[in-house]
Amino acid sequence: MFRTRLPLRFAHCDPAGIAYYPRYFELCDAAIEDWTAEVLGVSRREMHFAQGLGMPTVTLSAEFAIPSRLGDLLDFTVRITRVGRSSVDLKVDIDCGDERRFCVRYTQVLTDLARGKSHPWPPELLERLTKDLP
Amino acid sequence: MFRTRLPLRFAHCDPAGIAYYPRYFELCDAAIEDWTAEVLGVSRREMHFAQGLGMPTVTLSAEFAIPSRLGDLLDFTVRITRVGRSSVDLKVDIDCGDERRFCVRYTQVLTDLARGKSHPWPPELLERLTKDLP
């Protein structure tokens, strides 16, 4: 389990003054970026530019329970729910204080960017990923 | 069924040179914006500012099949799959030429923005929504 806090900024809000959902996904992606660095032990910069690997999303589903407002401090909790040969399922829960605002479930696949094909987890990443499994 | 074509621009692409998924949702939202004007017969400007109504997304799920690249012309097809008292389910299929790139299923709810509560479809909108139902 990994947790990070990100503010809901002016840039993320729509004319109704609440979070615009495409920006929510930018924020989730920022949380997963931090998760990658912390839990996998590799920055996206290194992954992309030194290793030529990426983690594109193949499926996602989201439930938006309660709208968020400008200035809300959002807590993103990232959990690994399944690990495959080259894929990982993540569940991201987003809370403000005690309130569940929304959650997103992802399947992402480690991908060789030059070949555009899935790439099996290297052993050291697999170990880090499965250590966290329930 | 409503169809609109939008280009994948530089602004939508990530360091791997392919579409960044939060921008995909901006593009889908643009397609739904055009669908609203054409199929519901009301612009988002009128809906939000004159009528005080919005159509926030309560759930969505997406499958990303094949990545899109800078300059691709994407065809967004919006279909109504279910109409409730104040909600609507939409399926958006996104193709480039003959290739299915991704699809998104939405549940959106007509909402009174001031009260933050769902609002039943007015009869003229309900008629337009159900006319299109399979």
Next chain:
Amino acid sequence: MFRTRLPLRFAHCDPAGIAYYPRYFELCDAAIEDWTAEVLGVSRREMHFAQGLGMPTVTLSAEFAIPSRLGDLLDFTVRITRVGRSSVDLKVDIDCGDERRFCVRYTQVLTDLARGKSHPWPPELLERLTKDLP
């Protein structure tokens, strides 16, 4: 002189219901993307991925005269005001109907992306650029 029309969408508006200026720059960049294809005769996709060239902005200045609102149809007029060995100055005027909304002046430099250095205009681009000069 090149002109293109782009709508101000929900995604571009802030909690005050007017255009959020970072999104204005995305729209200007979309107009310059279309200008590149039409006036220079090369798509950004070809420029970036086949030729390894880009046109980063080195300076810009903007004046925001009158706010734009959701649903406004904005006309972007792109004019070349100066051409250097590897640079170009552009003036982009943005109108809605008869009203000038904002304008942006750019200096952009043709750049070899791999070397990170400026690259002189190839003769065929130089000819296209200077043909349009006042």
Next chain:
Amino acid sequence: MFRTRLPLRFAHCDPAGIAYYPRYFELCDAAIEDWTAEVLGVSRREMHFAQGLGMPTVTLSAEFAIPSRLGDLLDFTVRITRVGRSSVDLKVDIDCGDERRFCVRYTQVLTDLARGKSHPWPPELLERLTKDLP
């Protein structure tokens, strides 16, 4: 002088792997958002929704010296350079380590959002603004 640090994320980078300038303005705006809360003592949420005031940008100019890359930690330094009856000039310098990456100069105007007109600085804000003047 106010300083805040923000990471350059995947979401901010273009197909060349460097910062895309419209996203730079989102980051600058985030820095000014934090400056507003800290230096003016009022959050944007309170300013917009409780006080009905905004600070739209009327002019800006930017110089982009050295590109920033995915993962760079950027330091945003916000300085007040002029205070008018209802306006303020800000200079934002953005550094990575010892390197100046870019700078932006802004003129922003305190605005009554309902009336769409400039609004003189309230005495307590004026005092906070001028305290910081060189």
